[in-house]
Amino acid sequence: MIKHSDLYLKPDIFKHIPSLVAGVSTRHGGKSQAPYYSLNLGVHTDDQTEIIQENISLLCQSLGIIPQQLARSFQTHQDLIWECHQPDYVSGYDAIISTQVNIFPTVGIADCCPVLLVDPVRKITAAIHAGWKGSVLGIVPKTAQVLLSKYQSQAKDILAYIGPCISVQHFEVGDEVAAQFPENSKQKLSDKWHVDLKKHHVLQLVELGISHIEISPWCTVEHNEHFFSHRKEQGLTGRMLAFAGFQS
Template sequence: MIKHSDLYLKPEIFKHISSLVAGVSTRHGGKSQAPYHSLNLGVHTEDQAEIIQENISLLCQSLGIKPQQLARSFQTHQDLIWECEQPDYLSGFDAIISTQTNIYSAVGIADCCPVLLVDPVQKITAAIHAGWKGSVLGIVPKTAHLLISKYQCVPENILAYIGPCISLAHFEVGDEVAAQFPEDCKLKPANKWHVDLKKLHANQLQQVGISQIEISPWCTVEHNEHFFSHRKEQGITGRMLAFAGFQS
């Protein structure tokens, strides 16, 4: 159950890790006016810049962190991964790995699928923005492979959260897009294909040996009262953040 006082959701799979700050923001508890109401965290939206910064501060305050500890990027729906050693705002990355404590990777979403990867042994996290383009490019397994090959993360130790995004019921795509997805992640109930991003990412994670996975039941379109939806709101909407990092 989501309350209108909830600024963010903390996944059940992470709740036993006291030093971890991880979750997905909702659209509640901010200062933005319609159509961005209310906790718009998207700095590239047409909302007022000072209000967006206020919203970011409100979220960070509720998390017990500082805005300057966030590592964010202008996302381009590609498969580039930023191995972040200090917080910043860059451009061109759709996955961010926090290699240090007190740095919180954060990706913006409003229908695209957020995936959070957490290794509580190595104290390393990753936040991934996976729209359909990044998904077919394999940004989720590429990020997982990097954690395993470069940072000695053991797949059995990695916890994964597949967050709120557009669901199979609402993600209609054309033939060209559908052709790029595996058969078991799409349906054609009528004239249009429907794609299941959550199932795709769960399958991809399992293929690299990650089995501890929580899949959010929330759909950004169906539950638009709690989440921003680019498709439902016809492109004029705010952004949530999916974030993860360890406190020292």
């Protein structure tokens, strides 16, 4: 159940880790006016810059962190991964990994699928923005593979959260997009192809041996009163943030 006072959702899979700050924001509790009502965190939207910054501060305050600890990127729907060693706002990355405490990888979403990976043993976190292009390019397994290969995370230790995004019922795509997804990640509904982003990422993670996975039941289109939806609101909408990092 989401209340209109909830600035963010904390996944159940992370709730037993007190030093972890991880979750996905809602559209509630901010200062933005329509059509960005109300917790718009998208710095590249046409909302007022000072209001967006105020909203980011409100979210961070509720999380017990400060905006200067966020590691963010202008996202380009590719498969580039930023292994960040200091908080910043950069460009060109759709996945961000942190191996240090007090740095919080953060991605913006409004229908695309956010995936959070957490290794509580090695204190490593990753935030991934996976639209259909990034999903086809394998950004989720590629990011997980960096944790497994470069940072020696064990698949059994990794906790994964697949957050609110457009659901299979609402994600109708053309034949050329559907052709790029495996059969088990798409289905025909009323003679049109529909892609299941959540299922696609679950299958990719399971293939790597990652089995501790929580899948959000929320659809950004269907539950538009709680989340921004690029498709439902025809591009004129705000952005949520998905984030994960350890506090010292």
